[in-house]
Amino acid sequence: MAINTPRLGLLKKDPLVDGDDTFNIKTMMNDNWDKIDEKVATKEDFLLHLEEEAKRIKVKTNYIISADNWTLDSALQLYKKDLSDADITAGTVVDVNIKVSDLEKATDLKSSNESFDGYVRLYAEKPLAEDITCDLKLIRQVF
Structure with a gap:
């Protein structure tokens, strides 16, 4: 049975239980990539943070x-x-x-x-x- 990771909520399949499922690019990859992209800081965000700390x-x-x-x-x-x-x-x-x-x-x-x-x-x-x-x-x- 598939689960979601605790911090980013990424879809994670269990190969033993879900091994016969059809691979779905949208739910198994693209949705996860979108969640990561949403959470990650940009270079501009990082530079702004450094500037504020300075x-x-x-x-x-x-x-x-x-x-x-x-x-x-x-x-x-x-x-x-x-x-x-x-x-x-x-x-x-x-x-x-x-x-x-x-x-x-x-x-x-x-x-x-x-x-x-x-x-x-x-x-x-x-x-x-x-x-x-x-x-x-x-x-x-x-x-």
Whole structure:
């Protein structure tokens, strides 16, 4: 007995049960090809998708996190610093990727997930002793 595939609904014959059926080009081939053609993305669709994704993600290279102007957040007992960038919004996820050569200088940094319009906030157990170079990967969230 013939069945349909679960995702695209393509006709699938069982050779043991349907082996004596007459081969019907329209139902066994052309209808299946039409279903596939309906579901598959075009090159233009794919390129548009890539273009939209590129707008969501920006990488800022060689961003300097200054050792100056860290302030104590007494409620958290951590030092904080705001990294300003016009491309950061409250809905932006910011990955701060410290350069390998500066990792030892960054041992007191804590995770940062707080983004605001125009800046992301970093936390540290103590202010940095030296500037650190990093890359900022900005990912605009789409809800």
